[in-house]
Amino acid sequence: MFQVVEGKILANTQIGQDLYLMEVEGSFQVKEGQFFMLKAPQREMTLFRPISILDCQKDAVSFLYSVRGKGTGYFSTMKVGEKMQLHGPYGNGFPKVEGSLALVGGGIGMAPLLLTAKNHPGSKVFIGIRENLYTAEEIQRIKDLFSSVDMTLKIGGIVSDIVDFDDYETVFACGPEVMMRAIAQQHSNCYVSLEKHMGCGVGACLSCSCKSGGVMKKVCQDGPVFLGKEVF
Amino acid sequence: MKQKVFGKEFKNIVIGASGTFGFGREFDKFYDISILGGVSSKGLTLNPKEGNTGIRITETPSGIMNSIGLENPGVKSFLAQELPFMKSKNLVVIANVGGSDLESYVEAVRLIDDHAKTQEGVDIIELNISCPNVKQGGMAFGINACDAERITKEIRKTTTLPLVVKLSPNANHLVEVAKAVEAAGADGLSLVNTFSALDIDIHNKKPVFDNIYAGLSGSAILPIALRMTRDVCKNVKIPVIGMGGITSAVDAIKFVMAGATLVQVGTGNFVNPMACYDIIKGLEDYFVKENTTVEEIRGII
Numbered sequence: 001m002f003q004v005v006e007g008k009i010l011a012n013t014q015i016g017q018d019l020y021l022m023e024v025e026g027s028f029q030v031k032e033g034q035f036f037m038l039k040a041p042q043r044e045m046t047l048f049r050p051i052s053i054l055d056c057q058k059d060a061v062s063f064l065y066s067v068r069g070k071g072t073g074y075f076s077t078m079k080v081g082e083k084m085q086l087h088g089p090y091g092n093g094f095p096k097v098e099g100s101l102a103l104v105g106g107g108i109g110m111a112p113l114l115l116t117a118k119n120h121p122g123s124k125v126f127i128g129i130r131e132n133l134y135t136a137e138e139i140q141r142i143k144d145l146f147s148s149v150d151m152t153l154k155i156g157g158i159v160s161d162i163v164d165f166d167d168y169e170t171v172f173a174c175g176p177e178v179m180m181r182a183i184a185q186q187h188s189n190c191y192v193s194l195e196k197h198m199g200c201g202v203g204a205c206l207s208c209s210c211k212s213g214g215v216m217k218k219v220c221q222d223g224p225v226f227l228g229k230e231v232f
Numbered sequence: 233m234k235q236k237v238f239g240k241e242f243k244n245i246v247i248g249a250s251g252t253f254g255f256g257r258e259f260d261k262f263y264d265i266s267i268l269g270g271v272s273s274k275g276l277t278l279n280p281k282e283g284n285t286g287i288r289i290t291e292t293p294s295g296i297m298n299s300i301g302l303e304n305p306g307v308k309s310f311l312a313q314e315l316p317f318m319k320s321k322n323l324v325v326i327a328n329v330g331g332s333d334l335e336s337y338v339e340a341v342r343l344i345d346d347h348a349k350t351q352e353g354v355d356i357i358e359l360n361i362s363c364p365n366v367k368q369g370g371m372a373f374g375i376n377a378c379d380a381e382r383i384t385k386e387i388r389k390t391t392t393l394p395l396v397v398k399l400s401p402n403a404n405h406l407v408e409v410a411k412a413v414e415a416a417g418a419d420g421l422s423l424v425n426t427f428s429a430l431d432i433d434i435h436n437k438k439p440v441f442d443n444i445y446a447g448l449s450g451s452a453i454l455p456i457a458l459r460m461t462r463d464v465c466k467n468v469k470i471p472v473i474g475m476g477g478i479t480s481a482v483d484a485i486k487f488v489m490a491g492a493t494l495v496q497v498g499t500g501n502f503v504n505p506m507a508c509y510d511i512i513k514g515l516e517d518y519f520v521k522e523n524t525t526v527e528e529i530r531g532i533i
Contacts, residue, residue, distance in 0.1 A: 001262065046502070197287055197290065202261065202262075203257075205298070206251075208288070216303060
């Protein structure tokens with residue numbers, strides 16, 4: 001059964017100017033590439049917000065989120081010890097694959113790649129961030145977040161320029177749509193993780209629909225991960 | 233709290249509202265939805281629809297705006313794939329039906345009616361008259377009394393199932409539309425649908441929604457929906473299903489006091505996936521504590 005739970009915030013640290021790392025207490029069974037619906041119960045919020053899982057420990061789940069609007073703005077003001085409301089995890093997540101694997105993230109699209117890389121030993125992570133967005137100290141924090149996996153950071157330009165796609169049997173991508181589209185066109189075995197505004201997270205409201213393989217799918221329940229060539 | 237309305241037994245007054253409750257399965261993962269009085273299906277059309285492009289939902293102060301565009305699998309697929317589950321939950325199944333012109337409404341309702349004649353089928357039709365009529369410049373059927381009456385008459389001729397007409401708060405004169413729909417043979421009314429509204433992305437200098445306008449719902453509309461429910465209840469004799477921003481038992485009781493026979497919970501299901509469950513428990517507590525009944529408080533305001 002699904003349920004809404006309240007979890008104590010164990011950490012809510014600013015990583016870069018718009019980038020925050022939140023850790024919420026709780027014991028969850030998650031799969032890489034899934035997300036939770038999150039809400040700050042004491043703030044004026046109507047909808048939960050879908051946020052990707054960065055990592056999961058025995059007694060906590062962590063999220064890397066960027067402040068985009070009102071909801072994530074509230075999240076950034078939450079203090080350690082306050083409670084978050086959450087339900088999930090939802091979505092299919094990234095598939096378990098054998099063989100060489102490249103994980104390519106653009107901006108906040110890096111979030112679901114940490115746990116995915118951890119669960120795919122030998123995989124290589126490539127993350128692109130905008131130039132002049134973060135200080136040297138902030139860049140170091142991003143590198144530290146990914147220190148347990150093989151990660152290459154590209155600052156400015158196009159992250160896929162540093163990936164030789166022929167070297168990999170499978171590619172996972174998450175980031176701006178133009179980036180994912182371009183990668184999906186270069187590599188036929190590419191899985192992309194889509195981002196959409198969501199209302200319910202459980203497939204009831206049809207706010208997050210997309211077309212995959214010619215049929216309507218729900219990003220929240222059928223995705224967020226789709227075969228690139230079927231959605232682009 | 234048991235109610236017999238439209239000849240159907242409702243376990244209580246709470247119904248999951250169309251478009252927010254999927255086909256019931258989605259919320260059955262949070263709690264056993266057989267506790268509900270009823271479920272109104274996602275809006276159905278004769279043929280499958282893919283819905284609108286672009287952003288489909290945003291949050292507003294105390295509410296949301298949506299522009300889904302009636303994405304649905306079509307009536308035939310609903311009857312084959314979704315209805316059996318809804319029926320298995322032993323609750324009143326309401327099929328919410330939309331269309332793009334008179335003919336497509338009639339044909340959709342005919343399919344549902346034919347199906348119900350031969351087996352355990354849909355219990356009630358809820359006619360969504362907020363859809364734009366593509367043959368009349370895209371103006372919704374529910375905007376003026378004349379169009380609303382005409383479509384209700386046609387659907388009345390098409391089905392013997394109980395017919396509830398869902399009114400648009402964007403009507404030129406809501407009470408006139410309600411009276412016209414009653415005169416045309418509707419068994420009940422449900423109101424309100426969403427309010428036509430606008431949001432603008434000031435950085436892109438464009439409307440947030442591809443369709444420009446979208447429907448506003450949630451707590452923000454409750455006081456207006458409550459006033460409209462009372463206005464309509466004072467002017468018709470048929471039962472009214474009230475809705476608009478209900479997120480708690482307190483909200484639901486207000487609609488009953490304004491005259492509603494039953495209530496629907498829509499956006500509330502997104503605010504709290506357990507909303508309908510919590511509301512039913514809250515209502516049970518209220519009626520015990522206050523030593524009263526739905527009948528006693530209905531329409532007292």
